[in-house]
Amino acid sequence: MSIKFPFSTDQSEILATITNARVSVMQTKMIGQCTPTDKELEQIFKSAMSVSDHGQIHPAQFIIIKGEKTQAFIREMYRIKLVENPNFLLSEAEYVTNFSGVGMFIVAYADIKECNIPAYEQEWSVAASIQNMLNLCYAFGYAAKWNSIYKHQDGKIKQYLNVKDHWVSMGYIMIGKSADTAKKKNRPNVKDHFITL
Numbered sequence: 001m002s003i004k005f006p007f008s009t010d011q012s013e014i015l016a017t018i019t020n021a022r023v024s025v026m027q028t029k030m031i032g033q034c035t036p037t038d039k040e041l042e043q044i045f046k047s048a049m050s051v052s053d054h055g056q057i058h059p060a061q062f063i064i065i066k067g068e069k070t071q072a073f074i075r076e077m078y079r080i081k082l083v084e085n086p087n088f089l090l091s092e093a094e095y096v097t098n099f100s101g102v103g104m105f106i107v108a109y110a111d112i113k114e115c116n117i118p119a120y121e122q123e124w125s126v127a128a129s130i131q132n133m134l135n136l137c138y139a140f141g142y143a144a145k146w147n148s149i150y151k152h153q154d155g156k157i158k159q160y161l162n163v164k165d166h167w168v169s170m171g172y173i174m175i176g177k178s179a180d181t182a183k184k185k186n187r188p189n190v191k192d193h194f195i196t197l
């Protein structure tokens, strides 16, 4: 007899299979500027709201960049990169080409609330939101990757996106489509990472 509730064994197995098979796909391998459908996006966004959230602080804030806004964002990232490193090796055209298959960006922030829940817990909760979205993108057959926004670029990107100064940057997700979602990845041995007392 199964004690599973409310999901069937089949449903649980499907979730485990998808979660354990998920891989990141480089932006250079994304093709066609595909984006999830509105229905899929609704589920993806809901997954970000379905994470552990100590104290129900709801610190996650996301900026969605898609359609014609995508090109402008990529060019802005290049401009910001050049300010920080004038000797950056790639030309603007080469940099833009690297992102040319990306269909959308989700830039993630933690709006840290002053309260008894430590800031780091609020940030971890947003990280969990990002991972949930990566998993669901993969489940719907989209390529996705999480990139950091480095500290020296942070302020300028916040200015460009018109977000609050105190929001903590958690990086951004790129979403697209790619045959690479079918790649298999060697994972570390579970035994090396779990110690049973």
Ligand SMILES: Cc1cc2nc3c(=O)[nH]c(=O)nc-3n(C[C@H](O)[C@H](O)[C@H](O)COP(=O)(O)O)c2cc1C
Residues within 6 Å of the ligand: 022, 023, 024, 025, 145, 146, 147, 148, 149, 171, 185
């Ligand atoms: C917090 C975080 C930040 C990351 N930032 C970057 C980044 O700035 N640039 C990059 O190329 N990849 C970045 N990655 C992506 C990882 O490199 C990528 O997930 C990994 O190489 C592939 O593993 P996977 O296929 O199991 O996801 C980041 C991942 C995490 C978790």
